[in-house]
Amino acid sequence: MLHCLPMIDLRSDTVTRPTPAMREAMMRAVVGDDVLGDDPTVIALEQEVARVTGKEAALFVSSGTMGNQIAIAVQTRPGDDVIMGEGAHAIFYESAAAAALSGVQFSVAGRGGFYTPDELEAVVHPPVAWAPRTSLVAIENTHNRAGGRVWSPAAARAVADRARALGFASHLDGARIWNASVACGVDVETLCAPFDTVSVCFSKGLGAPVGSAFCGPRELVSEARRVRKRWGGAMRQVGILAAGALHALSHHRARLAEDHAHARALAERMATVEGARVDLASVETNLVSIDVVPPAADVARQARDLGLLIGASGRHRLRAATHLDVSYEQIETAAELLARALHEVMNGTTSAKADATTR
Ligand SMILES: Cc1ncc(COP(=O)(O)O)c(C=O)c1O
Numbered sequence: 001m002l003h004c005l006p007m008i009d010l011r012s013d014t015v016t017r018p019t020p021a022m023r024e025a026m027m028r029a030v031v032g033d034d035v036l037g038d039d040p041t042v043i044a045l046e047q048e049v050a051r052v053t054g055k056e057a058a059l060f061v062s063s064g065t066m067g068n069q070i071a072i073a074v075q076t077r078p079g080d081d082v083i084m085g086e087g088a089h090a091i092f093y094e095s096a097a098a099a100a101l102s103g104v105q106f107s108v109a110g111r112g113g114f115y116t117p118d119e120l121e122a123v124v125h126p127p128v129a130w131a132p133r134t135s136l137v138a139i140e141n142t143h144n145r146a147g148g149r150v151w152s153p154a155a156a157r158a159v160a161d162r163a164r165a166l167g168f169a170s171h172l173d174g175a176r177i178w179n180a181s182v183a184c185g186v187d188v189e190t191l192c193a194p195f196d197t198v199s200v201c202f203s204k205g206l207g208a209p210v211g212s213a214f215c216g217p218r219e220l221v222s223e224a225r226r227v228r229k230r231w232g233g234a235m236r237q238v239g240i241l242a243a244g245a246l247h248a249l250s251h252h253r254a255r256l257a258e259d260h261a262h263a264r265a266l267a268e269r270m271a272t273v274e275g276a277r278v279d280l281a282s283v284e285t286n287l288v289s290i291d292v293v294p295p296a297a298d299v300a301r302q303a304r305d306l307g308l309l310i311g312a313s314g315r316h317r318l319r320a321a322t323h324l325d326v327s328y329e330q331i332e333t334a335a336e337l338l339a340r341a342l343h344e345v346m347n348g349t350t351s352a353k354a355d356a357t358t359r
Contacts, residue, residue, distance in 0.1 A: 008334045009309040010266075013176075013259070013286055013323035016207040022247045029243035033236050034060075035229070041239030045246045049213045052249065053174075053198050054189035057221035058213045060242055062233050064089070064175040067199025067212040069097045069231075072136060074223045075169040075197065078103030081132035083123055083163075085113040087145030088138065089173060101231070105132060113146035114155070115139075117162035124166065137163035138171040141180045141191065145313070148263075148287030148321075150180045153191060160194035170194070175201040175212070179285040182256045196220075205256050205286060206248035207324040210241045252324060259286040262322040262331045269335035275346050276339075290318040290338075294345045302341035308334050 009015045018026065032038040042060050049058040061067050068090045072082060082104050084091055090098060091106050098104050107123040109115035125131035139159060141151040156172075163170040172195040174180070174188075181188045192198045197216035202208035214224050228234055235241075264280075267288045271278040275293040282289065292299050296312035303310050313319035318338075322331065343349075 007304075007307055007309050008326060008330045008337070010320040010322065010326065010334055011309050011311045013204045013321045016324045018209050018244055019207065019324070021251070022208070022244050025247040026240050026243045029239045031237040031239035034238045035234045035236060039237065039239040039242070041246065042242040045242040045249075046213065048246060048249060049200065050215055052188050053177075053192045053200065053213075053215045055192065055198060055215040055221075056218040058215040059221050059224050059228065060238065060245070061199075061212050061214055061228060062210065062235075063203075064173070064199060064201040064212045065094045065097065066228070066231070066233055067175075067201070067214045068094065068138075068171075068173055069101055070214045070224045070227050071138070071171040071197045071199055071216075072098050072104060073102045073227045074220050075171065076102055076104045076135045077133075079132065080104045080135040081107050081125060083107045083109050083120060083134060083137045083168075085110055085115050085139060085143065087113050087143070088140055089144055089175065090138065092145065104136075107132075107134070109137075113140065113143035113149070114151065115159065116155070117158050120159055120162055121166065134166070134168055136169045136171060138173060139195075140173040140175075142176040142183070142285050142287070144175070144287070147282050147289040147319070148176065148179065148285040149282060150183050150284045153184065153186050156191065157194040169196045171196065172198045174198045176204055176285065178253050179205050179256050179260070182253070183260060183285050202245035202248045205259060205323060206245075206252045208241075208244040208248040211245045213245075255324070256286065259322040259324070260284075262286075262326065262328060263288050263320070265328070266320055266322065266331050266335055269332075270338065273339045273342060275342050286322045288320045288322075289313065290320065291316055292318060292342055294342070298345045299338075299342050302345050303338055306337045306341055308337040308341070310334075310338065 046058040110119040160170040267283040277291040
């Protein structure tokens with residue numbers, strides 16, 4: 001095992017540690033009992049997030065999952081149908097919470113995580129008593145399983161407009177809306193505007209240790225507060241965490257362009273490696289999908305033994321996420337290590353033979 005070496009961690013943009021300045025802000029946070037509604041730092045964060053997303057109100061929640069699930073809970077009834085794109089986080093990675101907590105099912109529109117208004121309409125059930133009733137339509141921007149790809153503002157608006165015309169509510173899973181905004185050069189408020197509700201995360205590209213927000217009309221946010229309490233998600237002096245999120249929001253958004261440049265550099269390098277394939281056109285933000293000839297899990301294991309942590313997102317697909325805690329130099333090293341791991345797996349060389357000193 002070569003774990004005495006510092007690892008470069010590209011498994012996710014959630015792995016970042018709070019910076020010293022963020023820790024300082026958290027330490028100095030003025031707090032109160034947020035369940036009683038008097039934590040000033042939480043109030044400041046919620047006001048700021050509402051302002052940035054252009055919504056009437058916002059609620060600080062523990063995670064992106066809670067934000068999405070609250071959006072579903074407050075905009076559906078048990079037995080309803082929720083339409084999302086292929087590979088949606090709420091379908092793939094939220095432990096069937098929508099079924100367990102809200103009693104809804106999903107229909108999938110389009111392919112690859114993106115869909116058009118007509119593809120949306122194609123999966124709407126007829127208004128008969130024996131069909132599930134559609135009540136909510138959602139998109140994910142950027143789309144995680146689609147490799148961090150960005151919805152074009154016009155395409156997103158078209159879907160939300162059609163949902164509204166059909167009488168459905170619309171939700172934007174904006175866990176990485178900050179990345180989408182930087183990538184397409186359109187402000188967050190404009191990207192959120194077509195949707196009734198939005199969930200955003202502070203603990204991914206923005207680098208806060210904890211937290212997300214559910215944003216929308218005041219009445220729905222007030223209902224969301226009730227649901228959050230019901231699910232055990234209301235916390236007391238949580239301003240300590242809100243301070244980290246506030247710091248992230250004001251200091252770590254513009255720098256996301258650096259993460260995107262790092263992702264592109266990694267993608268370009270890996271596209272030249274034998275046994276790897278990268279669709280360069282799909283690298284739009286901080287996520288890179290790398291298809292590999294051997295099983296991705298084997299390559300990831302070998303990479304770990306060389307000092308690089310990277311995730312397998314499919315049988316032959318690796319996913320790398322760039323973030324606040326990786327420098328350009330580390331990205332160059334990561335590309336070397338990954339190329340080497342791939343080479344070794346393809347040639348049957350075991351990790352025991354790997355020479356750590358070349359790091
Ligand atoms: C698009 C998207 N939505 C929601 C979430 C859930 O966030 P959390 O891990 O904070 O529950 C994630 C997490 O990676 C995500 O990628």
